[in-house]
Amino acid sequence: MSKVFPKVLERVVQNLARLPGLGEKSATRLALFLLGQPKEETQELAHSLLELVEKVRLCKRCFNFAEGEWCRFCLDPERNKSQICIVEDPAALSAIEESKAYKGLYHVLHGLLSPRDGLGPREIKIEALLERLEREPVEEILIALSPTVAGEATAAYLVECLKPYSVKVTRIACGIPMGMDIRYADQLTLKRALEARQRL
Amino acid sequence: MSKVFPKVLERVVQNLARLPGLGEKSATRLALFLLGQPKEETQELAHSLLELVEKVRLCKRCFNFAEGEWCRFCLDPERNKSQICIVEDPAALSAIEESKAYKGLYHVLHGLLSPRDGLGPREIKIEALLERLEREPVEEILIALSPTVAGEATAAYLVECLKPYSVKVTRIACGIPMGMDIRYADQLTLKRALEARQRL
Incomplete structure (x- = not known):
């Protein structure tokens, strides 16, 4: 940004431009918008960020976001404590919740295995998961990781780790997305969908 | 947003979703990113917004953004004080500056005439411009408003207002954008470009 605007405005633009999906142009546009709206609204945004x-911290048990020690799922007596659903991050957890098809507990990995990025089993809360299995009455571990390369690798590693435990390990199904024309499905998805065919 | 996340996170999402170009989905993605990065960076963003x-206030003379009473152009002894360039808002001013083709002063309207939105000559600093002409040694007023319906209407009104003053009124040229194939130019632009043809 050229030095057309006051320094405090440039500082905001630089901070906004660091956010994902925002370049300098859109950061400038946002900063000018923030200056144009009533002062109180920008202050409210700033205060909400500070709060x-x-x-927000991570739940002591499942590492979901929480305001206290435990997240709302771990605190909820209605959730089925014999199931743990493994998700990559809180956004994935939110997607699962929106489906309204799962009523158990969660375990948030905060990442997928990625040796290149220095993400090993300890970094992504797999050890913490195994510790949970020692203490909690878990019957089923549902692996809900994306069917990407890193997701598949992490799932395979999890399956290995979970072998010594007397727990049922399941995985969300891969297949043709609802509403999709199978003529446009990729080969691998179609192969998975055929292998996982279900009796009607 | 469903109540998957802590309240403080929802508050941030709601505040972000009010920004232009951000829906709830991208606001959620941003909020989760802000939670995932080092605490200090989100605090820096918040503090920069508060600052x-x-x-930032409006320059006493030209209504550009300023940190003190005057903006950097009004304070700059190198700028040509006999020229005033009229722009719609600080973003337009920034675009003009980036062209490096103008070295005079500015006057920022902060809007265009729009009776429907209650924006009359007083709201958009036209009166303040006429007052400037009484006090300042202005020789040329360069109207740099966009050639849109509202921009054209505002420019026409300005020309009327400026008639009683002994000042040269000019307007930035309309024509074919650099690099554009004239076969794809719209009729009106082409008409303007023909009318404003220049001798070589």
């Missing part, structure tokens, strides 16, 4: 980093 | 609304 966010101050108050 | 922004605290410190």
Whole structure:
């Protein structure tokens, strides 16, 4: 950004431009918008950001975001405590919740195995999962990782780790997305969908 | 947003979703990113926003953004004080500056005439412009408004207002954008470009 605007505005633009999906152009547009709206609204945004980093921490048990020690699922007596669904991150957890098809607990890995990025089993909370199995009455571990290369690798590793435990390990199904024309499905998805065919 | 995340996170999502170009999905993605990065970076963003609304005000003379009473152009002894370029808003001013083709002063309207939105000559700093002409040694007023319906209407109104003053009124040229194939130019642009043809 050229030095057309005051320094404080440039500081905001630089901070906004670091966010994913925002370049300098859109960061400038946002900053000008923030200056144009009533002062109170921009202050509310700023204060909510400060409160966010101050108050949100990870649930002691499942590593979902929480305001206290435990997240709302771990605190909820209605959730089925014999099931743990493994998700990559809180956004994936949110997607699963929106489906309204799962009523058990979660375990948030906060990443997938990626030796190149230094993400090993300890970094992504797999050890913490195994510790949970020692203490909790778990009957089923549902692996809900994306069927990507890293997701598949992490799932395979999890299956190995879970072998010594007397727990049922399941995985969300891969197949043709609802509403999709199978003529446009990729080979691998179609292969998976055929292999996982279900009796009607 | 469903109540999957802590309240403080939802508050941030709601605040972000009010920004232009951000829906709830991208606001959620941003909020999760902000939670995932080091605490200090989100705090820096928040503090920069607070500083922004605290410190930035409008230049007393030209209504550009300023940190003190005057903006950097009005303070700059190198700028040609006999020229005033009329722009719609600070973003337009920034675009003009980036062209490096103008070295005079500015006057920022902060809007275009729009009776429907209650924007009359007083709201958009036209009166303040006429007052400037009484006090300042202005020789040329360069109207740099976009050739849109509202921009054209505002420009026409300005020309009327400026008639009683002994000042040269000019307007940035309309024509074919550099690099554009004239076969794809719209009729009106082409008509303007023909009318404004220049001798070589």
